[in-house]
Amino acid sequence: MPPGRLGNRIGQYVLVLWVALTLNFLLTRVAPGDPINYLLGDEVNALTPEQREQVLSQYGLDEPLLVQYGMYWVNVARFELGTSVRFGQPVADVLIDRLPWTLLLVGCATVLSTFIGITAGTIAAWKRGSARDTGLMVGILSLEAMPGFWIGMILISVFSVTLGLFPTYGAVSLVSLDGLAHVWDVARHLVLPVIAITLATSGSVFLLSRASMLTTLGEDYTTMAEAKGVSERGVVFRHALRNALLPVYTNFTLSLGTLVSGAVVIETVFAYPGLGRLIYEGVLARDYPLLQGAFLLVTVGVISANLLADLTYPLLDPRVRRPGANR
Amino acid sequence: MLRSGGLLGVGVALLIFAFGCGGGSGEADRLTIAVPQDVGPLNIFAQHEEPLTELVYDKLLAPSPYVEEPRPWLAESVERIDPETWEVTVRDGITWHDGEPFAAGDVKFTFEYFLEAPTGRWTHHISEVPHVEEVEIVDENTLRLSCAYPCPELGPVTLADLPILPQHIWEDVPGDRAATYNELPVGTGPYRLVEYSAERGYRFEANEDYFAGRPLVDELVMPIIEDTAATFTALRSGELDAAARNVPPELVPEFESSRAIALAETAPLQFDEIRINYEREPFDIPEFRQAFSLAVDRRELLDTVLLGQGRPGTQGYPHPDSPWTSPDNRQPYDPERARQILDGLGFVDRDGDGVRETPDGNPLEFTIKVAGTEPSQVRAAELVVKQLGEAGISMTVQTLDPGAMGELFTSRDFDTSLGTITAHGVADPTQFIMSHRSGYLWNLPEVPYPEMEALIEEWMQATTVEERTRISFEMQELFNSQPTSIVLYYPEERWAYRPDAHDGWVESPGYGIVHKWSFLPEEVGNEANAITERF
Numbered sequence: 001m002p003p004g005r006l007g008n009r010i011g012q013y014v015l016v017l018w019v020a021l022t023l024n025f026l027l028t029r030v031a032p033g034d035p036i037n038y039l040l041g042d043e044v045n046a047l048t049p050e051q052r053e054q055v056l057s058q059y060g061l062d063e064p065l066l067v068q069y070g071m072y073w074v075n076v077a078r079f080e081l082g083t084s085v086r087f088g089q090p091v092a093d094v095l096i097d098r099l100p101w102t103l104l105l106v107g108c109a110t111v112l113s114t115f116i117g118i119t120a121g122t123i124a125a126w127k128r129g130s131a132r133d134t135g136l137m138v139g140i141l142s143l144e145a146m147p148g149f150w151i152g153m154i155l156i157s158v159f160s161v162t163l164g165l166f167p168t169y170g171a172v173s174l175v176s177l178d179g180l181a182h183v184w185d186v187a188r189h190l191v192l193p194v195i196a197i198t199l200a201t202s203g204s205v206f207l208l209s210r211a212s213m214l215t216t217l218g219e220d221y222t223t224m225a226e227a228k229g230v231s232e233r234g235v236v237f238r239h240a241l242r243n244a245l246l247p248v249y250t251n252f253t254l255s256l257g258t259l260v261s262g263a264v265v266i267e268t269v270f271a272y273p274g275l276g277r278l279i280y281e282g283v284l285a286r287d288y289p290l291l292q293g294a295f296l297l298v299t300v301g302v303i304s305a306n307l308l309a310d311l312t313y314p315l316l317d318p319r320v321r322r323p324g325a326n327r
Numbered sequence: 328m329l330r331s332g333g334l335l336g337v338g339v340a341l342l343i344f345a346f347g348c349g350g351g352s353g354e355a356d357r358l359t360i361a362v363p364q365d366v367g368p369l370n371i372f373a374q375h376e377e378p379l380t381e382l383v384y385d386k387l388l389a390p391s392p393y394v395e396e397p398r399p400w401l402a403e404s405v406e407r408i409d410p411e412t413w414e415v416t417v418r419d420g421i422t423w424h425d426g427e428p429f430a431a432g433d434v435k436f437t438f439e440y441f442l443e444a445p446t447g448r449w450t451h452h453i454s455e456v457p458h459v460e461e462v463e464i465v466d467e468n469t470l471r472l473s474c475a476y477p478c479p480e481l482g483p484v485t486l487a488d489l490p491i492l493p494q495h496i497w498e499d500v501p502g503d504r505a506a507t508y509n510e511l512p513v514g515t516g517p518y519r520l521v522e523y524s525a526e527r528g529y530r531f532e533a534n535e536d537y538f539a540g541r542p543l544v545d546e547l548v549m550p551i552i553e554d555t556a557a558t559f560t561a562l563r564s565g566e567l568d569a570a571a572r573n574v575p576p577e578l579v580p581e582f583e584s585s586r587a588i589a590l591a592e593t594a595p596l597q598f599d600e601i602r603i604n605y606e607r608e609p610f611d612i613p614e615f616r617q618a619f620s621l622a623v624d625r626r627e628l629l630d631t632v633l634l635g636q637g638r639p640g641t642q643g644y645p646h647p648d649s650p651w652t653s654p655d656n657r658q659p660y661d662p663e664r665a666r667q668i669l670d671g672l673g674f675v676d677r678d679g680d681g682v683r684e685t686p687d688g689n690p691l692e693f694t695i696k697v698a699g700t701e702p703s704q705v706r707a708a709e710l711v712v713k714q715l716g717e718a719g720i721s722m723t724v725q726t727l728d729p730g731a732m733g734e735l736f737t738s739r740d741f742d743t744s745l746g747t748i749t750a751h752g753v754a755d756p757t758q759f760i761m762s763h764r765s766g767y768l769w770n771l772p773e774v775p776y777p778e779m780e781a782l783i784e785e786w787m788q789a790t791t792v793e794e795r796t797r798i799s800f801e802m803q804e805l806f807n808s809q810p811t812s813i814v815l816y817y818p819e820e821r822w823a824y825r826p827d828a829h830d831g832w833v834e835s836p837g838y839g840i841v842h843k844w845s846f847l848p849e850e851v852g853n854e855a856n857a858i859t860e861r862f
Contacts, residue, residue, distance in 0.1 A: 052737060054446055087365075088373030088507045097525050153556065161564045168561045171526045174359060174548045271552040271561075273526040281365075281553075284700075286730040 013307055020299040024292055025072050029065065061288075076296065082289030086282070091293035095275065099297075101171050102262040102274035108190065109197035110259065114252050116198065117205020118245070124206070125213030125244075126236050136206070144203025152196040152269035159192060166192050169271035193270045197263050208251055212244040219243070246317055250309055257305030261298045357546040358829050360841060361558045363572045365551045368523045369512045371490060372444050372505040378571065378842040382531055382547070383424075383514035384490035387415060387434065388482065390844065390857035393596055393754045393836040395650040397487035398856050400539075401429070401515065403468075405486060410477040410790035415486070416469045421538045423493045424519045431470045435462040436494035438472070443502030448751065452485040455764065456757040459485075477790040484757050491515070517542045517843050525551070533846075540851045543831050547846065562588065562823055569824035569832075571841040576634045582823050589826045591862040592819055596646045596750035596837040599704060601695065601711065601743050601813040609685060610742070611774050613809035614668050620658050620813050621665035622718035623711060629816040632707045636821075640814030643807035644753065647817065648836070651756035653800035656807050658814055665718050676719055683719035692721040693742035696735060699726035707815055708745050736767065745815075750837035756799055760786060768811050778805055834860040 056062045063071070075082060081091035120140060124133040143151070160168040166188055167173075173185050216222060217240050225239045262276025275294060282290040314321040366374040369383060389400035399405060403418045421429040439462065441453050453459045457478035463471045474481060493513050500508045511520050515538070518531035528550040533542040549571070552558045559578055561567045565587075574582060574590065582588050601623070609615045625639035643656035669675070673686040682690045697708040705726060712722040722743070735741045752758055752767075762768040763783060769776055779802065786798045822840045824832060831849070832840045835857045844852040852858040 052446075083507045086374065087367045088370050089367065089509055090507075094525075101526065153560075156557075156560055161560060164564070168564050168566055169552050169557050170550055174527055174530070174550055176527075268554045269557055271550070271554060271557050273551075277553070284729050286733075 009307075009310060013303055017299065017303055020303070021076065021296065022069075024295045024299060025069055027295075029068075029288070072292070081293035081296065084282075084287055084290040084293075086285045086287045086290065091289050094278070094290060095293055095297060098262075098273055098275045098278050099260065101272060102267075102276065103259055104186075105171075105190065105193055105267070105272060105274055106197065106259045106263055108194045109201065109263070110252070110255055112194065113198045113202040114205050114248070114255075116202045118209045118248060120202070121206045121209025122213055122236065122241055122244075125210045125217060128214065128217075137210075140203050140206045143199045144201070146200065148196055148200040148263070148265045149269045151199055152193065152266055155192045155196055156269070171272050189272075193263075193266050193272055196266050196269075200266075205248065205251065209244065209248050212247050213240060216240040216244040246313075249316060250313065253305055253309035253312070254302075255305075256308070257302035258298075260301040356544070357548060358544050358568045358846075359548045359550070359566065360569045360571055361552040361561060361567050362528065362549045363551075363553055363555075363558070363570075365525060365528075365553075368509060369520055369529075370506070370508050371449075371512075372447060372508070375448060378838050379529065379549075380490060381516065382518040382843050382846075383512045383516045383520055384492070385515045386487055386490055387417070388487040389855035390487070390835050390852075391750075391837055392484040392487045392756075393649060393750055394856050396856055397483055398854065400855060401434075401491055402486065405482045407479065407482065408471070410479070411474045413472045413478070413481050413486075414465070414469065415472065418538065419468060421515055422536065423495075423515055424513045424534060425493075425496075427493065427495050429491075429493075429515055431464050431466070431468050433494045434491055435464055435470055436498065437489065437492045438462045440492060440497055440502065440505075441489070444505035445503070449489055451761050452488055452757065456760050457481050457485060476787055479790060479792045479795055480757055483792065484755060488755070517847055518547060537847075539854070540848050542843075542846050543848060544829060544846050559823065562825070565825075567825075568828035569822070569841065571822075571839070573839075574821040574823050576636055578823075579636075579821055582821075587825055587827070588823050589862070591822045591824065591832055591834070591840050593822065593834045593839050593860070594648060595818065595820050595839060596648060596754040597747055598640060598646060598753065598817045599707060599745065599747050599815045600640075600644070601745050601815065602741075603743050603811045603813065604739060604741050605769060605774070605811045606739060606771055607742055609672075609674070609691075610811075611771075612672065614672055615674070616809045616811065618665040618668035618672075618718070619715070619720070620810050621661045621668070622715050622720065623813055623815070624660045624662075624714050625658075625815055626660070627714070628707055628710055631710055632703050633816055633818055637816045637818040640816050642814075642817075643803070644810060644812050644814050645759055645803065646750075646753040649754035649756075651754070651759075651796065651799065653803045655800070656803050658807050658810060662718060669719065674719075681716070681719065682721040690721065691719065692723070694723050694725045696725045696727055696732065696741050696744040698729050698732045698746065700729055704745050704747075711745070711815075748812075754837055756795070759799065759802065768806070830862075832862045833858045834862070 053062065079092070081095070083089065084091050084094050087094050120136050124136045127133050156168050159165045171186065171189050172182075177185050217236075219240075222235060222240050225235045230239070260275060262274040262279065264276035264280045266272065267274040267277040268280075275297070279291065279294045281287075282294060362376070362379065364376065366376045366379065369380055371380055371384070385401045387400060387402040387405065388397035390397065401417055401421065403416045405416075406414045408414050415431075415434065417429070417431050417434060423429055438453055438459060441449055457480065458475040459472055459478070459481070460475045461473040463473070465471055472481060496510075496513050497505075511523060517534050517537045517539070519534055520529060521532050522530040528548070531547040531549070533545050535541060552561065555572065555575060558567070558570045558572055559574070562570055579590065582590050603610045603616060603619065605611055605616070610619075625641050629635060629637055629639045641658055641660065643658040645652050647654070647656065669683060674683045674691060676683045677688075678684070682692060684690050695708045695711060697704050699705065705724065708724045712724055715722050732744065732746060735744050752762070759768075760783060763779065764770060769779065782798055782802045782805065786795055786802070789795045789798055820839060822832075824840075832845045833849070833852055834840055835842050835844045835852070836859055840862065844855070844857040849858070849861065
């Protein structure tokens with residue numbers, strides 16, 4: 001990408017980031033409810049009105065909105081995300097505690113569902129109209145249509161409660177383990193939630209791959225390859241699939257952006273200590289600093305993924321690289 | 328991170344143990360108990376879950392203000408010198424978890440620190456009702472507390488409620504930073520919190536030197552499982568020994584027929600209530616509130632919403648099981664009387680649409696706000712709508728998220744709202760006064776309430792617990808005759824546990840079964856007057 005265009009593109013991203021972060025600040029404050037009620041619950045009746053004011057001022061929530069906005073930018077610039085009202089800990093610490101678990105869980109599931117989706121989509125398109133195509137379509141879409149929590153509960157009921165193969169909850173055992181035992185422990189806890197997310201999300205990749213493959217299989221170059229006498233496998237995998245993967249790749253990179261937002265339903269069913277559930281709890285608690293920190297992370301994640309897609313796409317598609325191809 | 332200690336280098340054997348069949352021998356080395364919420368590293372100024380907090384901390388008197396006669400605990404004796412003064416002698420030879428000796432100085436420090444730290448659940452017990460003006464150290468083990476006005480409940484209420492903090496730890500934490508202090512707590516209680524993390528939850532180790540007696544269970548492991556279904560699935564699979572969460576009514580039959588899992592039934596000191604915004608017309612009219620209350624059929628609510636598991640709320644406010652509540656309180660159901668009162672007020676249906684109008688012609692149409700995350704309460708709200716509709720009062724249910732529900736108290740943007748109020752609100756006698764000062768039950772300068780104000784004044788002047796109790800009872804009866812809180816039902820709770828893992832579960836009023844008294848020898852709990860039932 002020429003330096004001028006790159007600068008332009010990065011400028012656009014900075015603008016998007018500014019808008020997103022300003023929205024991030026505003027949204028949490030527009031929502032009804034304030035953290036004092038959460039902090040004190042029904043104990044709020046133990047406070048006189050003056051004491052309530054005092055609590056709000058301790059969290060800086062009695063300042064004018066503009067002042068709060070100014071403080072917000074200063075803190076973002078310093079990567080000081082404030083203190084979670086709910087946990088009484090720095091927001092960055094709370095997020096960093098959960099982030100690896102979410103990346104691990106959703107990352108594994110994204111890779112797996114992309115792989116399954118592409119494979120199944122390719123086979124379905126290749127054998128279009130056959131019983132195999134119909135079978136894959138019905139099977140994968142049925143799984144996609146099932147609610148994630150329900151799949152999760154069925155998996156727990158069969159594989160944990162009845163067969164006793166996997167733990168029912170959590171990301172690790174309650175005792176600390178070292179080395180290989182720890183890795184094995186984490187893996188055992190990961191299996192069922194990853195399967196649940198994968199089953200519930202493979203459908204969209206499958207549909208995209210299948211549709212994209214059908215288009216490339218109908219292209220002239222595919223017919224040309226067939227006419228040249230390239231084997232069927234060669235046509236499908238070398239000629240059609242490579243071209244069909246372009247939209248799938250875009251979809252994959254964009255989905256990387258949502259990695260950090262977690263999977264709230266599955267994290268809840270499996271009591272997995274990820275970010276999705278944390279964000280949900282933060283919303284209920286009106287934990288503004290925590291929500292802002294989490295949304296900041298999600299925003300940066302999504303924008304970075306977009307940037308990644310933008311920057312790497314020309315490497316895959318020579319047409320975009322060509323001068324004058326800037327559409 | 329917030330970890331200390333920890334079992335390192337433990338191999339596959341422990342793994343198998345952790346995921347094995349769960350159950351153990353009668354004397355448990357370790358119990359695994361799911362808690363429903365992550366409350367951080369038990370910093371009482373940030374969040375508090377009292378049963379957990381009190382594993383670590385003790386109070387001067389035990390077990391709580393919810394029993395008639397709390398017993399000296401960290402205190403050896405408490406004595407009332409005159410109406411405004413109490414003298415406390417603390418026990419000798421108690422040490423904090425870090426080995427430092429506990430002394431009267433810690434108590435003085437705690438009282439003063441609660442005023443310095445952000446205002447919270449305990450503050451009013453020092454700053455308002457009662458108002459402790461001065462804490463004076465007499466000698467190493469003795470201190471004197473002086474109040475601004477007579478404080479006969481200081482002993483049985485405040486001293487039985489306030490967790491005592493170690494001065495040598497908290498004196499280095501500025502008051503305005505109290506809520507963000509992150510270290511693991513140091514207390515005098517039967518358990519030390521040795522590990523806390525989001526992924527593993529809480530791990531407590533028994534305090535072998537606990538002054539009242541050695542705890543029965545060596546280690547308590549408490550993973551955080553927020554989802555109800557996930558919790559009870561893990562209990563069923565054997566990964567948990569108990570759950571610090573109520574069994575939903577639909578799971579009760581399954582656990583009742585289970586041989587591995589037992590149920591304990593307790594009567595929590597809490598109830599669901601409809602709060603009335605007395606600032607809005609016509610709720611500021613006492614007779615209208617009375618008619619509103621008379622039109623609510625609590626028995627039907629109990630049978631439909633809680634499937635009969637509890638008692639109807641006809642014994643009124645506060646909770647009838649609290650020793651501080653008048654046995655004569657009533658919030659009866661009498662729809663005929665309700666209609667008569669409404670007619671008498673001139674609230675009649677003039678246009679024949681089934682809804683009464685005020686004499687000015689405004690229809691009696693109100694909303695009832697309820698948290699959409701609480702299905703049983705939404706059900707209750709729907710039923711109340713039907714019942715009041717029969718009396719000619721039109722109600723509409725509005726569901727909100729819990730955050731917005733919580734804000735109603737400060738925004739006052741509601742006609743009526745339905746929610747739960749817990750023990751500190753409805754079983755603590757000073758809280759009833761406080762709720763009339765904070766605006767929860769009343770505090771409206773524009774609308775005079777001379778009878779109640781006179782009683783509060785009389786209460787403030789009274790110098791003995793007996794006198795105050797008598798006045799409190801009068802206040803409660805006045806309140807219930809024109810309530811700003813309509814009690815719906817007093818629920819029962821059921822707790823599930825594996826009896827082969829631990830069989831020392833006991834009920835302590837207001838605390839259910841997962842609390843320190845279940846992990847201490849029975850005679851210790853009896854000495855503290857903490858046990859109402861053994862399971």
